[in-house]
Amino acid sequence: MTDTALLDPQAARAAASLARAEIDLDALRHNLRYLRRLAGNAELMGIVKANAYGHGVEHIVPVLRAEGVRVFAVANVPEAVRLREIGVTERILVFAAPLPDALPAYAAHDLEVTVSSRAVATAAVALGQPLRAHVKVDTGMGRIGLQPDEVADVMAMLRAAPHVEIVGLWTHFATADEPDTSFAETQIESFERVAAEVGEPLPPLHLANSGALVGFPDAVRGRAFVRVGGLLYGIPSSEVLAERTEVRPVMRLVTRVVHVKTVQPGETVSYGRTWTAEAPTRIATLAVGYGDGLPRGLSNRGEVGIGGRRYPIAGRVCMDFTMLDLGAPDGPGASVNVGDEAVVFGPGGPSAFEAAEAAGTISYALPCGLTARVPRVAVE
């Protein structure tokens, strides 16, 4: 342990922890520059909700600020306040559908509000304090937002309120990362119809998430912003996106082998005895489990990388431990030893996309699901 680790409790904890998430800041810079090239004249909004998709806002946000990102977006007011606390002076859009009594907090922290319904617009008008608003239209995601035929009316209402500044009109895709593009195309058409109906002055428009930036560049390049999260972190959410992009994974989840043994035919591994040795087999136990955020759905399904090879998970993922099948005692797994580094996902192991497929979830859920027990450690 280094001297600084002894002085700084957080560093000491990180140094003592076997499971850690390495955050590759160079990969982040690479992804940002690459995505900005794709975005053309549209400005990239840095999506840092859910603690920057689990990567740690304290690592991600300073890099994005240094690279000149001028607008951030988060899911809710507490996340936005946290950004203000770590020194973010740039614009912050909050994606939440606010309850009407939440608006004073937006004014207090200089946050940009999502006008997700007529009721929110009414509350914004009644607030009587300066407020910047992005009007959200639901063109088919079916989550939050005005219906297309309500938008012109609500815009007129907001334009009549001198303290409300309309700084965005936006929508969100339901299927932008899927091979079948037809539904996304109907969403684009619906959004364009709405934009044509709202009259002048037309607010800045934005609709693209990661999937649309890659899948529909013509529809998004001419807009004010692209709202990119997943690809910024190098985690494509679908096979189509993985094939079409050149992003690098920002997170690598590693841990260490803490125990190795050989089991005999008929012996079982882990809770529920769902894995049984058919031949003498070397088993490695890793210091990582669902208490760290490893999906329990990887039980008997996922793989982990050690020394450039992949080994299947044997038996159920436990809260604090996960076991691997290293194969025959005289096979390649014989070289694995206590103390070896194991890559749960990221370079040297499966990609987050592969691990997510095995777990029956999406790639975003892996970094997002990491718990506070896992230190996020920046590497260059």
Ligand SMILES: *Cc1c(COP(=O)(O)O)cnc(C)c1O
């Ligand atoms: C999370 C989110 C995004 C970013 O989506 P990615 O697929 O991660 O690029 C964009 N817009 C909204 C409204 C979101 O909630």
